[in-house]
Amino acid sequence: MTEHPEQTPAQPIPPSVWRNPWHFLAFGFGAGTLPKAPGTWGSLVAIPFIPLWQMLPGWGYWLLLGVTMLFGFWLCGKVADDLRVHDHEGIVWDEMVGMWITLWLVPKGWLWLLVGFLVFRLFDIAKPWPISWIDRNVHGGVGIMLDDILAGVFAWLAMQGLTWAWAHWLLSA
Template sequence: MQPATQTVPVSVWSNPWHNLAFGFGSGTLPKAPGTWGSLVALAFVPLLQMLSGWAYGVVIIASMLFGIWLCGKVAEDLGVHDHEGIVWDEFAGIWITFWLVPAGWYWLLLGFVVFRILDIFKPWPICWVDRHVHGGLGIMLDDILAGFAACGLMHLMVLWLG
């Protein structure tokens, strides 16, 4: 569990890796940095949805692998397990949520809410991963799982609400 508010490192504005991990600065906002990071990531979804399904999948895999390295590096640089301002994991989770989901503002809104609920409340096994897996993988994995769960729920809703 992280402290309620952590100090924003100055390096977010001078180190490109830190800036990226902090979601182009969205993770520096004082309340709910994960939500702000998810909103910034959401802005990229319509662009990703223009890709073919396999190309979007490649972006997801790349964002996950890169994120494991990036989040681990930045957490180590800052000397913390998982700074609350590191939101690259939310980027990957949001992008996973919308893989093969139809385009449209209502799907964006619904997927955002579904992902945030899963990321905040962390149902099992997400909560177990959050507590027991550390380093860059630990920072990323709970959001990756939340993203895949949200993606599955979105596909069920697409079938149901169509």
């Protein structure tokens, strides 16, 4: 979930985040409890995983994406139900998965991680159609995850374009 202007500025942080391992995980190991921009913090928490995952073959990283997405449908739905809040702003597992999607098959290196972070945040916050429609109309764990998955796919396409342009520029230089 990302920052939504129609939500209250700061939803209360449930104490269960620190007691319940599912809540702790959904809240990005606690990053979702930070007072400002929890979606941005959740996206940052995803970054240390990416260099590890980039050591896998492309299909292995893809498999991890599938597992984290399917797990996220369940996890985000369970935690939202537990908290009785449709999409608590502190649930950031969806942002983490969106970041992981964004950086699949992107060159290694901190510059690419930074660019990927910025591109994903742009799509996640701006929510161009159909992301905005999904965010408003799809509910439950699938709804919490799906807008960020799609933002990750859009960001991934942009990153693939950037890596192609970069490689083309290098070859022509």
